[in-house]
Amino acid sequence: MMSARQILPSSRPVISPSLLSSDFARLAEEISAVEEGGADLLHVDVMDGHFVPNLTIGLPVIRAINKYASKPLDVHLMITNAEQYLQEYKDAGADILTVHQEACTHLHRTLTAIRDLGMAAGVSINPATPVSTLSEIIRECDLVLVMSVNPGFGGQSFIEHTHSKLRELRSLIAESGSSAVIEVDGGVTKDNAAAIVDSGADVLVSGSAIFGADNYRDYINAMKGVQ
Secondary structure (H helix, E strand, O other), X not given: OOOHHHHOOOOOOEEEEEHHHOOHHHHHHHHHHHHHOOOOOEEEEEEEOOOOOOEOOOHHHHHHHHHHOOOOEEEEEEOOOHXXXXXXXXXXXXXXXXXXXXXXXXXXXXXXXXXXXXXXXXXXXXXXXXXXXXXXXXXXXXXXXXXXXXXXXXXXXXXXXXXXXXXXXXXXXXXXXXXXXXEEEOOOOOOOHHHHHHHOOOEEEEOHHHHOOXXXXXXXXXXXXXX
16 A cells, blocks of 8 residues: 555655646647646646536546656545546556545545555545544544645635644644654645645645746746755
8 A cells, every 4th residue: 555655755845736726739739748747747637517617637537647757646636426536537547546525424434445556545625614524534544635726717816714624634643643744735836835834734736836937947946945
């Protein structure tokens, strides 16, 4: 079984550009550009139009991404019935597979199955979901993804209350003895990256900010605090 800490580089923050904001007509080029620009992971948002109000990347596209990617695939399932498709996402190339607490009835079983397949197991919580809902499962998590916008669309503004949730989650991880890393997704930019890391984040997901930049390397370096 692979843990998120084994997949991630030791330096923080880890940057995971969200390919949902890339130019899909030039997907292979975009992957190469962000990897050369310093991306540590590639974030892949899967939406089903049911759990969230949008449809996005499916298994054929993930297989295509995996063909060109050299960095680990950080796959975020914003779907219902995720437990039915774990093997398919593993076969498509997922290294980290994250499911939603709100969409997964048997969360312990699903996390165990993800890890048994050799992937790192992540759990995501929406902005309105309290950190306390993870207290009984935190030791089974390799990664916790805190949504700092309401999921379903890119380009939204960061919800400031996320900072207190990150601090609470960091305390829960420490108190429980969990080895989970903390990821944040939604409205993350070079301007707020340092504050988000200070609140407890290890991994920063950023889509429109990175892919809307003139120079991917310069923008990723700014998010990492590299001059």
